[in-house]
Amino acid sequence: QSALTQPASVSGSLGQSITISCTGTNSDVGAYDYVSWYQHHPGKAPRLIIYDVNNRPSGVSNRFSGSKSGNTASLTISGLQAEDEAHYYCCSYTSSSTPLYVFGSGSRVTVL
Amino acid sequence: VQLVESGGGFIQPGGSLRLSCAASGFTFGDFTMNWVRQPPGKGLEWISAIFGNSGHIGYADSVKGRFTISRDNAKKSLYLEMRNLRAEDTAVYYCAKDILIGTGSGFDWGQGSLVTVSS
Numbered sequence A: 001q002s003a004l005t006q007p008a009s010v011s012g013s014l015g016q017s018i019t020i021s022c023t024g025t026n027s028d029v030g031a032y033d034y035v036s037w038y039q040h041h042p043g044k045a046p047r048l049i050i051y052d053v054n055n056r057p058s059g060v061s062n063r064f065s066g067s068k069s070g071n072t073a074s075l076t077i078s079g080l081q082a083e084d085e086a087h088y089y090c091c092s093y094t095s096s097s098t099p100l101y102v103f104g105s106g107s108r109v110t111v112l
Numbered sequence B: 001v002q003l004v005e006s007g008g009g010f011i012q013p014g015g016s017l018r019l020s021c022a023a024s025g026f027t028f029g030d031f032t033m034n035w036v037r038q039p040p041g042k043g044l045e046w047i048s049a050i051f052g053n054s055g056h057i058g059y060a061d062s063v064k065g066r067f068t069i070s071r072d073n074a075k076k077s078l079y080l081e082m083r084n085l086r087a088e089d090t091a092v093y094y095c096a097k098d099i100l101i102g103t104g105s106g107f108d109w110g111q112g113s114l115v116t117v118s119s
Helices: none
Strands: A009-012 A018-023 A035-040 A047-050 A064-069 A072-077 A086-093 A101-103 A107-111 B002-006 B009-011 B017-024 B033-038 B045-050 B057-059 B067-072 B077-082 B091-098 B107-109 B113-117
Touching: A009 A018, A018 A086, A018 A107, A035 A064, A035 A072, A035 B107, A047 A064, A047 B107, A072 A086, A101 B045, B002 B091, B017 B033, B017 B091, B017 B113, B033 B067, B033 B077, B033 B107, B045 B067, B057 B067
Parallel strands: A009 A107, B009 B113
Antiparallel strands: A018 A072, A035 A047, A035 A086, A064 A072, A086 A101, A086 A107, B002 B017, B017 B077, B033 B045, B033 B091, B045 B057, B067 B077, B091 B107, B091 B113
């Protein structure tokens, strides 16, 4: 099973909104509402920012939002801030037992 | 939730290594636990999961037959036994906890442990 497809890089100016897409198949993204998103600063642990497509864990800014349509999930970051500069990965539960989960290829977000 | 990995290091191809993950801050035995890795400069890859009661175990094809996941609920610990290591197994290995019981909703993560396979 291949990695979910994400744009390699996305950029935006301070205060702007950006959207990162995550395209899979009807065996993963399209099969379940178990899409999660992670923010990853180099050298640190990945941080869960969205789970079950559009839910934010406690403590995550409401500037982060998620959605899904068919086999494509999306993460929107509104009011872009300097600290949002990081790598972002989507992840989906799959209908296969191997792998059980598939991650996206990752998107580097640059704040201009 | 706190997850602390240990056991990483430098190992020659063909060698073996055992990673451990010490968990605290939650009822360990209730949750499915996972290992996820990230090779240098590359993305994340899920490699293995074990249900709370060890009743179900899964592996990615890339490690099946070489890696063994296990857990000790009394010790609140997760393990990954890695054998016949290859250069392509070089990665930061993360211990990851399912955030919800019985769903594939997402993960909480440890800080990671670096494994370097090289001659």
